[in-house]
Amino acid sequence: MAMTDDAPLLVANGLTKRYGHRIGCENVDLTLYAGEVLAIVGESGSGKSTLLQMLSLQMMQTRGDISYRMRDGQMRDLTLLNEAERRLLMRTDWGYVSQDATLGLRMSVSAGGNVGERLMGLGWRHYGNIRNEALDWLDRVEIDRNRIDDAPRAFSGGMRQRLLIAKNLVTKPRLVFMDEPTGGLDVSVQARIIDFLRGLVADLDLAVIIVTHDLAVARLLSTRIMVMRDGHVIETGLTDQVLDDPHAPYTQLLVSSVLQA
Amino acid sequence: MSENRLRPGGPLEESATVLELNNISKTFVMHMRGAARIPVMSGASFDVRSGECVALVGPSGVGKSSLLRLIYGNYRCDSGSIRIRAEERWVDIVQAEPRTIIALRRQTIGYVSQFLRVIPRVSAISVVAGAGQETGVSVDDSVARARILLSRLNIPEHLWDLPPATFSGGEQQRVNIARGLIGGHTILLLDEPTASLDHVNRDVVVDLIRERKAAGTAIVGIFHDLEARQRVADREINIAAFAPQLATESVAQ
Numbered sequence: 001m002a003m004t005d006d007a008p009l010l011v012a013n014g015l016t017k018r019y020g021h022r023i024g025c026e027n028v029d030l031t032l033y034a035g036e037v038l039a040i041v042g043e044s045g046s047g048k049s050t051l052l053q054m055l056s057l058q059m060m061q062t063r064g065d066i067s068y069r070m071r072d073g074q075m076r077d078l079t080l081l082n083e084a085e086r087r088l089l090m091r092t093d094w095g096y097v098s099q100d101a102t103l104g105l106r107m108s109v110s111a112g113g114n115v116g117e118r119l120m121g122l123g124w125r126h127y128g129n130i131r132n133e134a135l136d137w138l139d140r141v142e143i144d145r146n147r148i149d150d151a152p153r154a155f156s157g158g159m160r161q162r163l164l165i166a167k168n169l170v171t172k173p174r175l176v177f178m179d180e181p182t183g184g185l186d187v188s189v190q191a192r193i194i195d196f197l198r199g200l201v202a203d204l205d206l207a208v209i210i211v212t213h214d215l216a217v218a219r220l221l222s223t224r225i226m227v228m229r230d231g232h233v234i235e236t237g238l239t240d241q242v243l244d245d246p247h248a249p250y251t252q253l254l255v256s257s258v259l260q261a
Numbered sequence: 262m263s264e265n266r267l268r269p270g271g272p273l274e275e276s277a278t279v280l281e282l283n284n285i286s287k288t289f290v291m292h293m294r295g296a297a298r299i300p301v302m303s304g305a306s307f308d309v310r311s312g313e314c315v316a317l318v319g320p321s322g323v324g325k326s327s328l329l330r331l332i333y334g335n336y337r338c339d340s341g342s343i344r345i346r347a348e349e350r351w352v353d354i355v356q357a358e359p360r361t362i363i364a365l366r367r368q369t370i371g372y373v374s375q376f377l378r379v380i381p382r383v384s385a386i387s388v389v390a391g392a393g394q395e396t397g398v399s400v401d402d403s404v405a406r407a408r409i410l411l412s413r414l415n416i417p418e419h420l421w422d423l424p425p426a427t428f429s430g431g432e433q434q435r436v437n438i439a440r441g442l443i444g445g446h447t448i449l450l451l452d453e454p455t456a457s458l459d460h461v462n463r464d465v466v467v468d469l470i471r472e473r474k475a476a477g478t479a480i481v482g483i484f485h486d487l488e489a490r491q492r493v494a495d496r497e498i499n500i501a502a503f504a505p506q507l508a509t510e511s512v513a514q
Binding site: 033035036187188191192194195198202220223224237238240241244245247248249252253256 | 289290291292293330334335336337359360362363380381382383394395
């Protein structure tokens with residue numbers, strides 16, 4: 001049986017964020033393996049976004065450690081990385097897909113330029129190669145090749161989100177963080193994005209940590225789930241197990257509150 | 262072993278035990294109803310061998326579907342073990358880590374639920390072929406197998422490129438069966454695979470199940486339809502024997 005004896009990709013221990021006396025998130029332990037999709041769910045204010053910000057090194061924790069298995073196989077304590085190592089990691093081995101695509105895209109730079117930027121960060125210099133790779137990725141995220149020279153300012157919300165995904169995946173990252181990736185989109189556009197995210201995750205054997213308040217998105221995309229409330233982890237386990245046989249009172253409340261379409 | 266035979270998922274000795282339930286118990290605690298305890302299963306124990314089809318029987322509500330979900334790892338057991346033979350080793354799904362369960366579901370144990378749950382806007386052929394790819398079948402082979410299954414199950418070809426959400430109940434159930442049978446799982450759990458099917462399609466499903474048995478797949482199923490059950494099952498297990506004594510008492514107030 002594959003994938004049961006390998007080493008974890010990301011390990012966090014006792015992650016805590018305090019804002020003065022207020023708890024953002026407290027004592028979170030987490031282990032993620034290659035190919036796993038972990039959904040962090042909870043209502044607003046549950047601490048799920050705070051946790052994602054810390055894990056993705058965009059916010060400094062008050063306490064706790066995060067280590068990551070680098071491409072050379074070494075587990076490294078991420079707080080000990082220097083600035084250059086940290087930036088290289090975030091630009092190449094990791095991706096970050098936020099709810100608001102305008103934060104991750106350069107809105108006045110062409111679609112091709114947006115996708116090519118991360119390749120240039122990896123040292124790609126040949127214009128033709130970069131353009132071909134960008135075209136290839138536009139195909140994969142179902143954006144018309146003819147739009148390669150258009151800026152995302154002229155794109156719809158769903159197209160921007162797909163372009164942001166292409167931009168993040170072009171460097172073949174091993175870990176992608178997603179913060180409500182289908183948040184502001186119409187339901188029909190959401191469904192399409194979820195469908196191709198599933199395909200990409202499987203094809204590229206990506207590990208993903210996705211924050212969402214939408215249990216249906218968590219069910220469709222993730223294999224494992226972590227339920228948070230008031231900065232604490234309430235329940236964690238296999239996604240369908242936790243959603244179909246929730247044990248904690250809060251999880252039962254959350255699951256029973258979902259509207260059935 | 263001299264009698265080894267190649268089967269989906271690898272060689273297994275003739276008619277070896279591949280699934281072992283030992284003393285399974287399960288109680289739901291409903292916190293929204295004042296932490297009411299609803300025991301559904303107590304002391305369930307039985308074995309299933311490769312190539313064998315076991316039918317779970319008993320009155321409605323006795324826990325047949327729950328037992329299938331426990332075996333699949335969809336519900337969590339309170340005690341006992343559910344050992345699954347995965348290639349050359351045994352895994353207890355009650356104790357297994359999430360990623361081990363995911364790997365088991367890809368390669369070893371399949372489940373056909375009563376209802377199709379799919380992503381909106383994904384076509385029927387992609388739903389079925391995608392399930393094949395998840396079990397490790399190549400893209401081309403998955404599509405080829407999906408076409409064969411859908412045509413055997415009499416889903417009209419003009420529907421293949423449409424999402425199943427708009428299909429009739431029977432058509433959805435057949436897409437669901439195609440999806441459940443496309444992989445090379447060595448253990449299959451079938452929850453009412455012939456419900457809501459007409460006679461022609463019921464016969465197709467019966468044939469598909471018998472073919473899987475002949476190929477060595479172990480099957481645990483719920484078949485209300487007596488004729489279908491008699492044609493596929495080698496033996497029956499009455500789940501009422503595992504019903505907790507206090508079940509009815511604690512549900513009623």
